[in-house]
Amino acid sequence: QEQLVQSGSELKEPGASVKVSCKASGYTFTRYAMNWVRQAPGQGLEWMGWINTNTGNPTYAQGFTGRFVFSLDTSVSTAYLQISSLRAEDTAVYYCTRDRLVATFDIWGQGTMVTVSS
Amino acid sequence: QSALTQPASVSGSPGQSITISCTGSSSDVGAYNYVTWYQQHPGKAPKLMIYDVSNRPSGVSNRFSGSKSGNTASLTISGLQAEDEADYYCSSHTSSSSTVFGGGTKLTVL
Numbered sequence: 001q002e003q004l005v006q007s008g009s010e011l012k013e014p015g016a017s018v019k020v021s022c023k024a025s026g027y028t029f030t031r032y033a034m035n036w037v038r039q040a041p042g043q044g045l046e047w048m049g050w051i052n053t054n055t056g057n058p059t060y061a062q063g064f065t066g067r068f069v070f071s072l073d074t075s076v077s078t079a080y081l082q083i084s085s086l087r088a089e090d091t092a093v094y095y096c097t098r099d100r101l102v103a104t105f106d107i108w109g110q111g112t113m114v115t116v117s118s
Numbered sequence: 119q120s121a122l123t124q125p126a127s128v129s130g131s132p133g134q135s136i137t138i139s140c141t142g143s144s145s146d147v148g149a150y151n152y153v154t155w156y157q158q159h160p161g162k163a164p165k166l167m168i169y170d171v172s173n174r175p176s177g178v179s180n181r182f183s184g185s186k187s188g189n190t191a192s193l194t195i196s197g198l199q200a201e202d203e204a205d206y207y208c209s210s211h212t213s214s215s216s217t218v219f220g221g222g223t224k225l226t227v228l
Contacts, residue, residue: 035217037164044121044222045156045164045207061216062119095163102152103211106175108163 002026004096004109011115017084020112022096029077030054033099036070036081039111040092050099051079086116122147122208122220129226135196138223140208141189146218148189152211155184155193158222159204167206168193195225203227 007021022034036048049060051070058070069082079096094112097105123141130136140147140155147153153171156164166175168184171191181196191210195202208220 037219045158045209045219047209047217047219049216059215097164101169102150103209103217104152104154104166104169105156105164105209106166106169108165111163 002098002107004098004107006094006096006109006112009113009115011117012086013118014086014088014116016086016116017082018086018114020081020083020094020096020114022079022081022109024077024079024098027098030074034070034072034079035097035099035105037095037097037105038092039095040089043092048081048094053079083114086114088116090114091116119146119212119214119216119218122210122218124206124208124220124223126221127224127226129228130195130198131228132198132200134198135194136198136225137195138193138206138208138225140191140193140210140220142191142210142218143189145213146210147186147191149213150211151186153184153186153191154209155182156207156209157202157204158207164207198227200227 005023030053035050038046048064051058071080096109098107100106151171155168158164171186172184183194206223
């Protein structure tokens with residue numbers, strides 16, 4: 001079945017970096033864009049941006065430029081989110097999600113909890 | 119891009135109907151028929167419930183319906199059931215080719 005499986009929880013110190021993976025299976029990876037969504041503890045969903053899985057071209061939402069990088073390894077149908085210079089306010093669950101149509105996120109990864117704490 | 123506006127909470131009794139509103143602007147909800155609704159249970163990933171304002175994906179109960187008037191979209195759940203208790207989020211495509219979410223609505227089934 002079509003699914004996205006993300007890497008496990010991470011505990012990082014402030015200033016460190018983290019790379020979250022999102023492996024797709026059950027469909028042609030390059031057929032659909034991949035989006036990333038953040039959810040801080042007890043808060044709502046926040047769209048971070050997306051990456052074109054054909055060209056690898058990323059687009060970042062306001063507030064997610066500079067320290068956030070989307071990348072791909074199409075040979076293993078995997079998308080990545082890297083966050084550098086981590087801050088306490090980056091503590092959140094990060095979801096990858098497939099965009100089936102226009103802004104229609106039909107398949108979601110299980111989420112990766114990133115905790116930033118000293 | 120400002121978040122879409124949703125009520126923080128709504129509630130209803132089993133069997134009743136409830137409606138959750140989602141208010142945006144002429145740059146998002148009012149401009150496109152790309153309004154989407156998601157259901158999220160605690161500790162779980164969101165689930166697609168309605169797309170393109172009023173379309174239901176396969177497998178989603180027909181008790182869920184969506185509509186739009188001007189800059190406001192709505193999700194209606196009829197015949198409320200206990201398992202409908204969850205957080206609901208709307209989202210929309212925007213004129214800057216981005217996606218914006220609503221703040222979320224907590225549905226309580228009394």
